Amino acid sequence: MLLIHEILGRYDDRAFNGRARDKIWITAADAGRRRLRAVSENGEQVGIDFPRPDWLFDGAVVHDDTRRILVVARRPELVMVVALSELEPSQAFQIGHALGNRHTPAEFRNDEILVPVTDTPDLTARPVRALGFRNIQIRFEERAFAADAPPSGATVSDHGSHRHLHD
Numbered sequence: 001m002l003l004i005h006e007i008l009g010r011y012d013d014r015a016f017n018g019r020a021r022d023k024i025w026i027t028a029a030d031a032g033r034r035r036l037r038a039v040s041e042n043g044e045q046v047g048i049d050f051p052r053p054d055w056l057f058d059g060a061v062v063h064d065d066t067r068r069i070l071v072v073a074r075r076p077e078l079v080m081v082v083a084l085s086e087l088e089p090s091q092a093f094q095i096g097h098a099l100g101n102r103h104t105p106a107e108f109r110n111d112e113i114l115v116p117v118t119d120t121p122d123l124t125a126r127p128v129r130a131l132g133f134r135n136i137q138i139r140f141e142e143r144a145f146a147a148d149a150p151p152s153g154a155t156v157s158d159h160g161s162h163r164h165l166h167d
Contacts, residue, residue: 002047003047004062005050020069023040023071027077077116078140079141081112081114095113105145121140
């Protein structure tokens, strides 16, 4: 098993030019874990054991043997997309408050809020729909969630003898 202890950079960094790529597919839910087991596309067993929490972002290089690099890839997953373009700023604030009160991971991209569907689409949309906004646009799509950074609401905590990621 290949043991990984750190992120070395991004796949498009000049230092990795010319190397073959092998991917490990990581979900957003696993991207903040300090310890994780995975299998690469080429069948390599991988054990991730970071000394402290980090974020396995899409394109992160976690191994380089000078011939190939092992790169984190994020699969699209079902997310709720809340369009903000037709909403008043106060409505967007209320949506953020409703999601934050439930400690719901959320990502703000352009004029949209993305929320992973962890139960059913109906349950995911319930706190937003409960606000009763007539002009709200909610849809469900397959997208990479939190591919570049941890979602809002996720923080790294240090509890003296151990650190971990809170969602």
